[in-house]
Amino acid sequence: MGSLQPHIRLGNDLNVTYAVLPGDPKRVERVMEFLDSPKELAFNREYRSAIGFYKGVKILVVSTGIGGPSLGIAVEELNNIGVTALIRIGSCGALQPHLKIGDLVIASGAVRNDGASLAYIEKGYPAVSNPELLFFIKIAAERLQISHHFGIVRSHDSFYTDNEGNIDKFWSKRNVLASDMETAPLLVISALRSLQAASILNVVVSASGDLHEGINDYVDGERNAEHGEKNEILLALETFALLDKVKNERD
Ligand SMILES: O=P(O)(O)O[C@H]1O[C@H](CO)[C@@H](O)[C@H]1O
Ligand SMILES: O=c1cc[nH]c(=O)[nH]1
Numbered sequence: 001m002g003s004l005q006p007h008i009r010l011g012n013d014l015n016v017t018y019a020v021l022p023g024d025p026k027r028v029e030r031v032m033e034f035l036d037s038p039k040e041l042a043f044n045r046e047y048r049s050a051i052g053f054y055k056g057v058k059i060l061v062v063s064t065g066i067g068g069p070s071l072g073i074a075v076e077e078l079n080n081i082g083v084t085a086l087i088r089i090g091s092c093g094a095l096q097p098h099l100k101i102g103d104l105v106i107a108s109g110a111v112r113n114d115g116a117s118l119a120y121i122e123k124g125y126p127a128v129s130n131p132e133l134l135f136f137i138k139i140a141a142e143r144l145q146i147s148h149h150f151g152i153v154r155s156h157d158s159f160y161t162d163n164e165g166n167i168d169k170f171w172s173k174r175n176v177l178a179s180d181m182e183t184a185p186l187l188v189i190s191a192l193r194s195l196q197a198a199s200i201l202n203v204v205v206s207a208s209g210d211l212h213e214g215i216n217d218y219v220d221g222e223r224n225a226e227h228g229e230k231n232e233i234l235l236a237l238e239t240f241a242l243l244d245k246v247k248n249e250r251d
Helices: 026-032 068-080 116-120 131-144 164-173 183-192 211-219 223-250
Strands: 018-021 036-044 047-054 057-062 085-094 104-113 148-156 178-180 196-205
Touching (some): 018 068, 018 223, 026 036, 026 057, 026 223, 047 223, 057 068, 068 116, 068 183, 085 183, 085 211, 104 183, 104 223, 131 223, 178 196, 183 196
Antiparallel strands (some): 036 047, 047 057, 085 178
């Protein structure tokens, strides 16, 4: 076995290039339901991992925890073991009234209101999704008939400051679709390391909804949020299957 990365506790003997990244370790189990021959690998701190096959393509699943710092560690260690393409499958809060619970938001890019991406590089460096991945996400969504919204999201570091309502209003007026905590650092760190990355987010809090209530409902298995989660998992897996086919044809 190759030497293990200190946090994710995985080595390059896995020989895997595609990784699906939920924030929540519990979501790893849900991804495993869609994989053939799924096998749980490690569970250290927030980093829970499993491996399996989707349409014959080897897929790694690793949870990244909450926020940019832990996400950043996962991305770096995944890069160290040879992963080259990453799709976040996260949850988010809507900033626009037309987004409903369980809708999917595909990030074209992200407002960098997180600290982790700033620790890497100044704000002029854009947080944008990889165009090839976006292209295949779009094709996969159409094939699977999964409705979705494309646009800018915002990644933040705080949940409970006294100013959250005003901050959300500010970004809502500027056509930002939704908020999460990991998309911007994922896109920036991946681009700096020459990795392909994209982010698919499941709406679990509506724009007019209560944050506590929305997240509690999601944890308790609210039907639409669960449906959105299944859709984002399937969409990410199908995207990797399409990407892999094209990569094999190129080689
Ligand atoms: O459900 P995940 O993927 O963790 O994503 C969202 O949920 C967490 C906050 O509840 C943050 O990590 C946020 O980005
Ligand atoms: O505003 C929100 C809501 C859910 N999850 C987030 O990260 N932010």
